[in-house]
Amino acid sequence: MNALVPLPVLLPLCATGLSLAFGTRLKQLQRLISVAVLTAVLGLSVTLMIAADMRGPLTVHLGDFAPPLGITLVADRLSGLMLTVSSAVTLCVLVYSLGQGMADREEETPVAVFHPAYLILVAGVSCTFLAGDLVNLYVGFEIMLVASFVLLTLGGTGPRIRAGSTYVIISLFSSMLFLTAIAMTYAATGTANFAQLAGRLAGLPLGVQTLIQAMLLTVFAIKAAVFPLAAWLPDSYPTAPAPVTAVFAGLLTKVGVYCMLRTETLLFPGNRLGDLLMAAALASMVVGILGAVAQTDLKRLLSFTLISHIGYMVFGIGLATRDAYGGAIVYVAHHITVQTTLFLVAGLIERRSGTTELTRIGGLAKAAPLLAALFFVPAMNLAGIPPLSGFIGKLGLMRAGVADGGVWAWILVVGSAVTSLLTLYVTAKVWNLAFWRAAPPGQAATGTVLEADSDEDDDGDEGPDRIPGTGDEPVRPRHQPAGRAVAATLHGHAVTTTTKLPLPMTGATAATVALGLAFTVFAGPLTSYTDRAAAELIARAPYVQAVLGR
């Protein structure tokens, strides 16, 4: 069973090689490989989760080198759950991107690069979840980051380069900070292995411990987009293609949260920086949701709600009780799913109506009822309407806060209730503008161009004030008033447009919605599992024993 542990990292990496080898010549085969591998990873993750739950943490020392020399991979309950949720979500997003075919702007988005980069991203995420030492965690981060650089700047258009440069520089900086923290830890303790560090860090002077803890927290807070370190996120995510944004928003920030959870419990028990974490959590919640209130573009708005809801998980980590950790883990699983779904729906809306600017769309509830349902469920889930999983996560966290009873805990309980209400306001605003109100004239009937009879040279008649590659004005949407799949003319060329959404796109979105609902239906098993995971995190001994073998 232990031999299965490295596979979630190895399989996608091997598939990347195949994918690159086949390249663009055998597109179908490339797609088949990606889907098959991610399905296999999903199956493996479920197996690992169940095995870790039944037998305790599974460990592998690669090359059979004992720690601290070798690389250690560990799958315990927390990593098992994270792996399962992340691989389910990545599989859905992959199917979605196949349906989209990246066809919205084919010339700007080379598919041949998308598949290998996406697989490497999955490998990097799995590697961070399984890493049993700081160095391997760093390597996992870097694998993930380099793939995300490529995905974020896919096609290298003006806005993407502009948004990507901020992201790349911030990531570069946080990697340097991480490496410095690793150097400090190694100099102080002589190891980078989590299980050994758990024993050795406690013997260090308090100042050194706090310094290392603060540096690691800063690194992970940049990744997780906790408030004072979150300014890069709303500017860099929304310009990427919809599936890329969805998987980034769902997964990459949660990787930061996972690392915080892991290091705070295993390496630095005793919760010395709990108040600081709770203050940051409150600031993230409030600032993030107020930012979302002010936005009129759906993608930017969702980016701000993402920052806001990271605050809930940090709240759980700051409380540091068993119930709080359990609530935070439920919330991570819930939020990965729901945030990904919402970004996928944003992509569907963009496909359907040509834009995600809320002031320019309307009447979608009537024009596309299925789309409306696909938006409504995760939106309510995000706001935390009972009985959906968002409610369960928030309830768990608030109960833990009340049980803690401290001043900060109470402030956070009130803050999270207010944030929840404001989230409801934001989602209701989106619902009213995009779906419920009457369509603005000339909007309801627009669709995407399916085919054109000749190469479009629509650059000539755009007037002098349109500048190519602008970030300011939206790229001129290639759509035209039309009914369902009818021919029309665009700049003198006959084109066929459709308002139908491709089946894989809606299917994948529906699958993520169903996954979100499954958390509600199976809330009992889920919460008892997360409770056991939290107990394991707090106990520390099972992890340390599994790695060091005593």
Next chain:
Amino acid sequence: MTVSVSLLATAAVLCAVGGILMLTRPLTRILLGAVIAGNGINLLVLAAGGRAGAEPLLYGVPLGRVTDPLPQAIALTAIVITLATTAFLLAMAYRSHQLTGTDEVHDDQEDRRIALRSEVRGERDELRERYRATDEVTAEERTRYREERRRLRARLRADRALQARGRDATGDLWHDVLGADPEDYAAQQDRPDADPGATG
């Protein structure tokens, strides 16, 4: 553990230089900063291994006196990763130069828009107040007032175009290689009429 002061001092200087370079606008300078600071941090990692020991030859060297190999392995990994990131940043700087004529990192669009809007509004209100305060409005004053209003509107438009296109390269070699200095923008912004973006 013994630590070499010269290693630490070198690392500190490299990190400081790199940090300063990373605070500038042009991507090429940031790239240089990242490389220099990355080297500094690699030195820190090496310093974490303690003092240099005996050569790790196969026979005749007691294992306890050999240098700790783990920090060296970490530093090697970091070097490889820095290389990949450097290549990516270079490609991005080049692409940015291709698209916009400069490799600057631009402000968040909303920040720019909000700052400029408030500035222009302030000026407009001031202008209006001064205009209203004058008792007798001559035709000449009225045209001047309208001219000024038009100039402000043109400035907003110019900024939108400028921000969309990025600033044009000036043709100065050092300027293009290293990127412009902030002072140059101040000079450029003082005369918005001469701006290349004003016509756009």
